[in-house]
Amino acid sequence: MKTKMGFILLAGAMACSISACSPGVNGSTVSTDTPSSVNDQQASTEVNTARSAFASSMFIGDSFVEKVAKWLDKSQTIANAGATAQFAIEDVDQIAARQPAHVFIMLGSNDLLMPVDDPIANSTNHYAKLIEGIRKAVPNVNIHVLSVTPVTDQVLKEEPRYKQIPDYNRSLKQMAANEKVDYIDLSSIFQTGTDLHTEDGVHFKDEFYPLFLQKAEAHLNIPES
Numbered sequence: 001m002k003t004k005m006g007f008i009l010l011a012g013a014m015a016c017s018i019s020a021c022s023p024g025v026n027g028s029t030v031s032t033d034t035p036s037s038v039n040d041q042q043a044s045t046e047v048n049t050a051r052s053a054f055a056s057s058m059f060i061g062d063s064f065v066e067k068v069a070k071w072l073d074k075s076q077t078i079a080n081a082g083a084t085a086q087f088a089i090e091d092v093d094q095i096a097a098r099q100p101a102h103v104f105i106m107l108g109s110n111d112l113l114m115p116v117d118d119p120i121a122n123s124t125n126h127y128a129k130l131i132e133g134i135r136k137a138v139p140n141v142n143i144h145v146l147s148v149t150p151v152t153d154q155v156l157k158e159e160p161r162y163k164q165i166p167d168y169n170r171s172l173k174q175m176a177a178n179e180k181v182d183y184i185d186l187s188s189i190f191q192t193g194t195d196l197h198t199e200d201g202v203h204f205k206d207e208f209y210p211l212f213l214q215k216a217e218a219h220l221n222i223p224e225s
Contacts, residue, residue, distance in 0.1 A: 053217050058098060060091055061106035064149065067209055076100075084111045085126040089133055096137035103134055103141055104184075104216055108148040108168055109202070112161050119161075120168050124175040131179045143181040144219055145172060150190055152201035184219055186212065 051072055058076050059068045065079035075098070078091045085107050095103060111123035131143055147169045151162045169185075176183035189211045190196065196208040 053220070054102070054213070056101035057104060057220075058095060058100040058102070059104045059106065060088060060095065061146075062110055063203065064106050064109070067204070067206065068213070070206070071209060071213060082110050083107060084114060085123050085130055086111075089126065089130050092130070092133040092137050095134055099138055101140070101142060102144065102220060103138070104144045104146060105130070106146040108172060109165075112148075112164050112168060113159075120164060120171050123168070124171050127172070127175055128179055131181055143179075144184055144216065145176045145181055146184045146216070147172065147186045149186055149204070152197055155201035182219055184215060186215060189215060 054072055054076065057072075058078065059065050059072070060078040062083040063079065063081040065077055066081070068079070069077045078088075078094055080087070080091075088105070088107055105127075107127065108123060111126075112119050114122060116122045127145070131145075134141060134143060148165050150165060151159075156162055173183045173185075189208070194207070196204050196211075198205055
């Protein structure tokens with residue numbers, strides 16, 4: 001897929017290239033659109049571009065994936081709050097019904113809170129079974145595994161089990177290599193210094209999702225390992 005969304009660079013260009021402009025003083029160009037209408041146009045363009053890029057894709061996961069439906073058709077997402085890799089295995093039939101070319105999986109945050117002896121091993125074992133189930137149901141699918149995203153320092157104090165996120169991601173990356181699927185590290189999104197978390201310190205504001213989809217789109221042409 002060669003289409004590039006360019007969500008971040010889109011806003012400046014849209015003010016005059018997409019919005020209606022009228023002559024100003026000395027022939028200069030002044031936009032007749034209000035800031036809200038420009039923002040609405042930008043959002044609409046982002047949605048249309050995302051739907052084109054991911055027309056043959058599905059996103060499955062926990063509550064982090066729920067907001068993806070704001071940019072894609074809702075039928076392209078399977079998101080269940082509290083979902084784990086084990087529970088997601090039950091969604092394979094829904095994936096098979098659409099026969100997508102690409103499946104993006106974002107799970108693991110809830111797995112770390114499971115009351116088991118080794119939540120990381122428990123999760124990655126079920127993750128591997130989920131991947132095998134998807135492959136069996138959709139033989140030519142490209143599977144992309146997304147890293148677990150960080151939480152705020154305050155959340156780490158309140159829920160120490162989230163301190164295992166780096167260890168989980170290392171195990172997830174190794175599992176992806178073993179299963180010969182694509183692994184997408186989302187950590188670079190959080191190196192800009194921008195506060196993307198909502199008040200709960202775990203989930204994300206809308207601003208996160210264009211960056212998330214841009215990162216995912218860059219992997220559409222990356223074959224499985």
